[in-house]
Amino acid sequence: MRMVDIIAKKRDNGELTKEEIQYFIDGYTKGDIPDYQASALLMAVFFNDMTQAERADLTMAMVKSGDEIDLSAINGVKVDKHSTGGVGDTTTLVLAPLVAALDVPVAKMSGRGLGHTGGTIDKLEAVEGFHVEITDKEFTDIVNRDKVAVIGQSGNLTPADKKIYALRDVTATVNSIPLIASSIMSKKIASGADAIVLDVKTGDGAFMKHEEDAVALAEAMVSIGNNVGRNTMAIISSMSEPLGYAIGNALEVKEAIETLKGEGPEDLTRLCLELGAQMAVLGGAAESLDEAKEKLQAVIDDGQALEKFKTFLKNQGGDPTVVDDVSRLPQADYQYEVKSKESGFVEEIKAEEIGIASAMLGAGRQTKEDVIDLAVGLVLKKKVGDPVEVGETLAVIHSNTEDVAEVEAKILKDYKIGDNKVNIELVRQVITG
Ligand code: URA
Ligand code: CA
Numbered sequence: 489m490r491m492v493d494i495i496a497k498k499r500d501n502g503e504l505t506k507e508e509i510q511y512f513i514d515g516y517t518k519g520d521i522p523d524y525q526a527s528a529l530l531m532a533v534f535f536n537d538m539t540q541a542e543r544a545d546l547t548m549a550m551v552k553s554g555d556e557i558d559l560s561a562i563n564g565v566k567v568d569k570h571s572t573g574g575v576g577d578t579t580t581l582v583l584a585p586l587v588a589a590l591d592v593p594v595a596k597m598s599g600r601g602l603g604h605t606g607g608t609i610d611k612l613e614a615v616e617g618f619h620v621e622i623t624d625k626e627f628t629d630i631v632n633r634d635k636v637a638v639i640g641q642s643g644n645l646t647p648a649d650k651k652i653y654a655l656r657d658v659t660a661t662v663n664s665i666p667l668i669a670s671s672i673m674s675k676k677i678a679s680g681a682d683a684i685v686l687d688v689k690t691g692d693g694a695f696m697k698h699e700e701d702a703v704a705l706a707e708a709m710v711s712i713g714n715n716v717g718r719n720t721m722a723i724i725s726s727m728s729e730p731l732g733y734a735i736g737n738a739l740e741v742k743e744a745i746e747t748l749k750g751e752g753p754e755d756l757t758r759l760c761l762e763l764g765a766q767m768a769v770l771g772g773a774a775e776s777l778d779e780a781k782e783k784l785q786a787v788i789d790d791g792q793a794l795e796k797f798k799t800f801l802k803n804q805g806g807d808p809t810v811v812d813d814v815s816r817l818p819q820a821d822y823q824y825e826v827k828s829k830e831s832g833f834v835e836e837i838k839a840e841e842i843g844i845a846s847a848m849l850g851a852g853r854q855t856k857e858d859v860i861d862l863a864v865g866l867v868l869k870k871k872v873g874d875p876v877e878v879g880e881t882l883a884v885i886h887s888n889t890e891d892v893a894e895v896e897a898k899i900l901k902d903y904k905i906g907d908n909k910v911n912i913e914l915v916r917q918v919i920t921g
Pocket of ligand 2: 575577578730732733735740743756
């Protein structure tokens with residue numbers, strides 16, 4: 489086989505065979521195929537797309553390029569959730585204990601945050617003593633007993649994706665549905681998921697600015713999953729504002745606790761019920777999404793979900809008393825209210841920019857080595873659709889320095905205030921495959 493022939497075939501809009509895709513992925517991962525040939529193929533894919541079969545073959549070739557996590561020692565259907573770039577996205581913290589409370593195993597591999605998006609592990613580490621450095625055996629035992637545990641990413645997962653993603657970044661081929669879909673799905677499958685729930689964000693602050701593109705991406709990922717034997721469902725959700733009120737590590741833990749008590753923000757609660765219902769159906773805990781939602785609401789109402797969160801924290805060294813006394817979480821030294829200079833309605837809150845503002849306070853890292861401040865962040869007081877008067881508080885800055893002028897100016901810029909009372913439809917579509 490010759491790489492030049494594979495490039496020519498895709499250039500001429502042909503369908504690559506499984507062997508041809510395998511040849512490219514193996515050769516490129518090993519370094520036998522040079523960047524210029526890989527770039528040419530990626531650009532041909534960008535223009536000519538891939539069939540369903542090609543997408544599935546590409547995904548599995550990337551899965552096989554490195555280690556695959558074996559979760560077979562864990563009983564039940566292991567359902568994983570993936571969200572495309574959320575800001576203040578507290579859903580994982582809520583969903584892990586919530587879904588586990590229905591006895592669906594949540595065996596989660598997670599990462600730390602980089603840039604403006606927070607990582608689940610960072611957030612959980614805001615709870616004194618909590619750690620993800622547990623052995624594979626402890627991880628398996630905990631999930632079998634209590635249905636939920638989080639472990640740090642380890643091993644050599646999908647090296648082909650790492651290399652290809654870096655190349656796409658510098659060859660203007662990131663924004664291609666078959667390439668994004670196979671990239672995301674390969675990582676989920678290599679992490680051992682039997683079933684996958686996807687939250688694809690759409691809107692100004694999202695990777696997919698237009699809803700049609702978000703739907704096409706979600707459908708592509710759902711087809712890949714189902715074609716390779718992993719039941720997959722998706723939700724298209726709006727990112728016209730950050731999710732919930734809190735952005736920042738300890739602040740989001742507090743918000744997750746409130747949500748598990750049934751006292752959380754409406755949007756976060758709604759999304760957790762939608763995603764949780766898909767996880768529960770795929771995990772076999774309910775026959776239909778409606779039945780699943782009722783069961784999830786029941787474990788919120790009777791306190792089982794909150795109890796599960798305590799067990800989860802305790803199992804991994806965390807202090808479970810924070811659940812009953814959130815003042816035990818790290819607190820910032822200062823709080824500053826950001827006051828509106830305009831009257832009208834909040835029309836948009838630029839989610840990505842708000843994430844950057846929170847990172848500027850020290851809640852996020854710019855490089856992998858940075859140490860983050862778990863106490864700081866932002867709490868929004870006004871959300872899209874809310875009326876606002878001059879002088880009213882839009883958001884509260886939780887900071888460990890007195891100098892917040894730059895962050896304050898940024899928040900004022902990120903709030904778009906106008907005459908229109910906008911009503912955001914948070915859950916835009918549900919794609920069940
Ligand atoms: N996120 C991924 O993991 N891969 C892509 O290709 C795009 C976004
Ligand atoms: Ca939040």
